[in-house]
Amino acid sequence: MSNMHRIQWFDQSIRESRYPNSQALAGQFEISRRQAQRDIEYMENTLRAPLLYVAKHRGYIYEDRTYVLPSLYITEEEKGVLRFLAHRYKQYDYDNADQVRRVAHLLDRFAGGQETELDSRLPSFQANPRLMDHVLRLSNAIREARVTELRCDGEQLAVWPLRLFAHYNTDYLEACCETSGKRRTFRLLQIASVQVTERRFDPAEAERGLPDEPAQAVRKPFTARVRLADAPPGGGTWNGFAARPSVDDPHLYEVDFYDTDAFLQHLTTARWEALLGPKWLQRKLRERCADMLSRIEGGR
Amino acid sequence: MASVYLDQVRMRRESKSYIDSLHAVLTAAGLFDGPKYLLSGLTGMAFKFTVHERLLPLSVSAYGNWVDEHGAAVDNVGLLTDRDAVRTRYATFRHYQRDAIEWTKRSLDRGIGVIYWIPEFGVIRGYDDEDGVFFVQDGTSGEDQIVLYDNLGLNFTGFWYGEAVADAIEVPLETMALESVRLALDDWTTPHKTLPNTDIGSGRLAYTFMTRALLKGDYDASGARYIIQSYVYARNEIRQYLNDISHLWPELYEAWELYAAIGESFKGWEEADVSALVRAFETAAVLEQRAMEQFLRLSARLSDPKRAVLPRWGKSTPR
Numbered sequence: 275m276s277n278m279h280r281i282q283w284f285d286q287s288i289r290e291s292r293y294p295n296s297q298a299l300a301g302q303f304e305i306s307r308r309q310a311q312r313d314i315e316y317m318e319n320t321l322r323a324p325l326l327y328v329a330k331h332r333g334y335i336y337e338d339r340t341y342v343l344p345s346l347y348i349t350e351e352e353k354g355v356l357r358f359l360a361h362r363y364k365q366y367d368y369d370n371a372d373q374v375r376r377v378a379h380l381l382d383r384f385a386g387g388q389e390t391e392l393d394s395r396l397p398s399f400q401a402n403p404r405l406m407d408h409v410l411r412l413s414n415a416i417r418e419a420r421v422t423e424l425r426c427d428g429e430q431l432a433v434w435p436l437r438l439f440a441h442y443n444t445d446y447l448e449a450c451c452e453t454s455g456k457r458r459t460f461r462l463l464q465i466a467s468v469q470v471t472e473r474r475f476d477p478a479e480a481e482r483g484l485p486d487e488p489a490q491a492v493r494k495p496f497t498a499r500v501r502l503a504d505a506p507p508g509g510g511t512w513n514g515f516a517a518r519p520s521v522d523d524p525h526l527y528e529v530d531f532y533d534t535d536a537f538l539q540h541l542t543t544a545r546w547e548a549l550l551g552p553k554w555l556q557r558k559l560r561e562r563c564a565d566m567l568s569r570i571e572g573g574r
Numbered sequence: 575m576a577s578v579y580l581d582q583v584r585m586r587r588e589s590k591s592y593i594d595s596l597h598a599v600l601t602a603a604g605l606f607d608g609p610k611y612l613l614s615g616l617t618g619m620a621f622k623f624t625v626h627e628r629l630l631p632l633s634v635s636a637y638g639n640w641v642d643e644h645g646a647a648v649d650n651v652g653l654l655t656d657r658d659a660v661r662t663r664y665a666t667f668r669h670y671q672r673d674a675i676e677w678t679k680r681s682l683d684r685g686i687g688v689i690y691w692i693p694e695f696g697v698i699r700g701y702d703d704e705d706g707v708f709f710v711q712d713g714t715s716g717e718d719q720i721v722l723y724d725n726l727g728l729n730f731t732g733f734w735y736g737e738a739v740a741d742a743i744e745v746p747l748e749t750m751a752l753e754s755v756r757l758a759l760d761d762w763t764t765p766h767k768t769l770p771n772t773d774i775g776s777g778r779l780a781y782t783f784m785t786r787a788l789l790k791g792d793y794d795a796s797g798a799r800y801i802i803q804s805y806v807y808a809r810n811e812i813r814q815y816l817n818d819i820s821h822l823w824p825e826l827y828e829a830w831e832l833y834a835a836i837g838e839s840f841k842g843w844e845e846a847d848v849s850a851l852v853r854a855f856e857t858a859a860v861l862e863q864r865a866m867e868q869f870l871r872l873s874a875r876l877s878d879p880k881r882a883v884l885p886r887w888g889k890s891t892p893r
Contacts, residue, residue, distance in 0.1 A: 491662050491663075491667050491668060491671070491727075491728055492728075493725050493728050494722055494724045494725055496722060534720060551705070552702075552704075552705035552707070553702065553704065553705055554702065554705055554709070554720050558717070561717075
């Protein structure tokens, strides 16, 4: 039972002039007197109740009888719901995302503004208490990098939870299986139980175990084999072109370039001893030089 | 280490880049000996006219889904081609690329160049295994572009396209001519060929996009020049093409006269004279509409089993 019920009972007793005290509260709800005293202090300090202890009656009254208990009062459990909702709305990025994020901010304030650090995206959510509980516990496990034991489809396994994500309105957990080291995806609704252990895992190691995202195809540079008299002064570059010395010959360099024209122009000005390849580059250079020579000859 | 270099492939940029490439490949392989305008007309490519609402230069080659458009075009002239087109961001792209390197080399070994999206379209005329490169002709520069095997298909547009001609059969001229005007009608009556995008208009709508952009002044100047040049060249191609086939049916002669009139209205066009251009396009839109009515009349009086019979799987091919 939450303290909201106890506070409501206490408030009601004062209004009926029954002068309740911590002993009565403890007796009524079978809690310790210390707990009961904390509830009374909570009323006084947080809910700003004008409580006055009347020694004659050994109980409390309201100094100001117009006082009413705040109508909005959120329990920890309800805060959990709000945190979950706030998180979900924050992740929303479809239509009217700005307005939805404002709602998320508001909900977050109600929930006490604590970041839940969940990593998922969903336009709407299913208010399934078990699912919600799983999401909150798994997100904590992800944040604290704790090994988690799952029971799923009759299987009991220890996993390293990595991230939560949503796809077509279904929540999933991506985790690295501790025994096999393989990445697996679990549907949250299929997870029967979640047990977060004290053991921790190394998130970097878990990520290493994952297969790389398929990399976008990127353009590769052309590579020219050039013999240079001296090592390029730029270290790893030859006037801005990436150059690697060859294993067999210290004077032979493999030079990367993307723009053929720019490199040909560079070859006409820079110092080099031999151009060993590729053939097409030799041909292009030869053609350009022949063209230049014929123009020089033609000009005479 | 094998290498092939097809000296006889001579591509020149004049018409749409696809037709320039196809013509270069076919003539070098001895599969077609007619003029370029005839190929452009018979494939229906000359009639394709698409305009981006801001007159971007991509308008000229954005005439639809190339696999479908070029498929119908080469099919009409009796060509069997093998084409591959894929977005380079797909994880499977490298597999398609590896396969494409092989079939491109096989086609070059047979002495047939390969149409390749540079962009725009060009011709792969050779390869060298030792350097691991293809030699690509773009039709504008005298020198070949060099493409590493590993870079085949990679360009800033994010998709790759390659097409190799496998074989050709004889198709009667009447069949090709009739289908070409039907393809022209399809292009004329389809407002958007690159759905879901609706910023590029085709056929009749392309004229509207063109005049609207010119009047508004919010357009890409170099793109506008390129589109108009390509448009005027294509109308000239259509005029010559219809002249060649006008003996087949009287409607084609009527259409030829109309296209000749379109050509007249663009004589000596100048980029700076926007109002004259708008007038020319407005006139051309009316004339081309009348030409299409001639095509429609011709198409209606002759049987069209291709369009009248709906395949069991619907209009699109099953995938």
